[in-house]
Amino acid sequence: MKQHLLIIGFLACASLLLQAQTRAPYPPFTAEQARLGKELAAKSLEIRRQITNGAGPAEPFKIIGNLYFVGNANGEVFLLTSPQGHIMLGTGSADSTEAVQKNIESMGFKMTDIKAILVNHNHGDQSGGAAYMKEKTGAPLMAGFGEIPYVEHGMFNPPAIPAPPAPDGRGRGQGGPPRYPPAHVDRALFDGDVVKVGPLSVNIYLIPGHSPSSTTFAYTIRDGGRDYKVVEFCCWEYPEDLSQNAYITEATVRHTFETFRKLYPIDIYLELGAYAWGGTLNQPSGTITERMAKAKAEPKLFVNREIFNQFSAAREVEFEEKLAKLRASSR
Numbered sequence: 001m002k003q004h005l006l007i008i009g010f011l012a013c014a015s016l017l018l019q020a021q022t023r024a025p026y027p028p029f030t031a032e033q034a035r036l037g038k039e040l041a042a043k044s045l046e047i048r049r050q051i052t053n054g055a056g057p058a059e060p061f062k063i064i065g066n067l068y069f070v071g072n073a074n075g076e077v078f079l080l081t082s083p084q085g086h087i088m089l090g091t092g093s094a095d096s097t098e099a100v101q102k103n104i105e106s107m108g109f110k111m112t113d114i115k116a117i118l119v120n121h122n123h124g125d126q127s128g129g130a131a132y133m134k135e136k137t138g139a140p141l142m143a144g145f146g147e148i149p150y151v152e153h154g155m156f157n158p159p160a161i162p163a164p165p166a167p168d169g170r171g172r173g174q175g176g177p178p179r180y181p182p183a184h185v186d187r188a189l190f191d192g193d194v195v196k197v198g199p200l201s202v203n204i205y206l207i208p209g210h211s212p213s214s215t216t217f218a219y220t221i222r223d224g225g226r227d228y229k230v231v232e233f234c235c236w237e238y239p240e241d242l243s244q245n246a247y248i249t250e251a252t253v254r255h256t257f258e259t260f261r262k263l264y265p266i267d268i269y270l271e272l273g274a275y276a277w278g279g280t281l282n283q284p285s286g287t288i289t290e291r292m293a294k295a296k297a298e299p300k301l302f303v304n305r306e307i308f309n310q311f312s313a314a315r316e317v318e319f320e321e322k323l324a325k326l327r328a329s330s331r
């Protein structure tokens, strides 16, 4: 009996120690980068709360070189351009399609010069405008293979972390009417694929979690005789308990971290939402409106090699800590 008590006591202490310990990420990322990455994530959440109508209007602008922002208040839509045709990254929501088209045209581009439409996951803010954009451009729609059944039914995937049904009574992706206009997907994207249009090429990396095959885009842009490596990351969602996520396992998350290592150094970090663009995060203070205006006026704010590394380090530490906690509690 006494021996049992001792063992229980030892296990409780070990579990407390595990929880208290701050892990370091694997090299080349450092503990300091992980700490700063955690701060960046908190900052982006704080900025995100200021966006009350994501489908609302936004001013388009040239980010750097041949990369343009043409989306809505939440961010979402980028245009990678070339004289031989353009690639549209994200379509924005069904409510913002006409505004996005206007943004593209006001930057001097023709819809029919868009030769590929890529979406990085099946949710309405990213794929809601897909049917409209296909019709206006005639371009093929491309999505991670696991997104296709949802995009083609205008549905969201069931949430990775179980949540109560929406107030309108509709489940998320579990039957009922479509939540956005369905669109036929012409090309399934797989990890390691490359999408090419003229001189443009976008590397495809699948990061399951937020959706079955959330897709990160990586490409190089050129400005003033210099190349910049860009990542549009999608999407980090990591539960306390791995078993509660239908799309990720320890093995898929470890694959994600291997992907991060393949990508760095990254000059320009983007996420779908403007709240997590390098250009908006790389400012000491300001509202989302002020930050977007400043990023537009000072494109060099987008260039910061630390942001991708800091996020990557913080994500790795978050994963390892939660996994250790889960293992300790299931002993």
Ligand SMILES: [Zn+2]
Pocket: 121, 123, 210
């Ligand atoms: Zn989403």
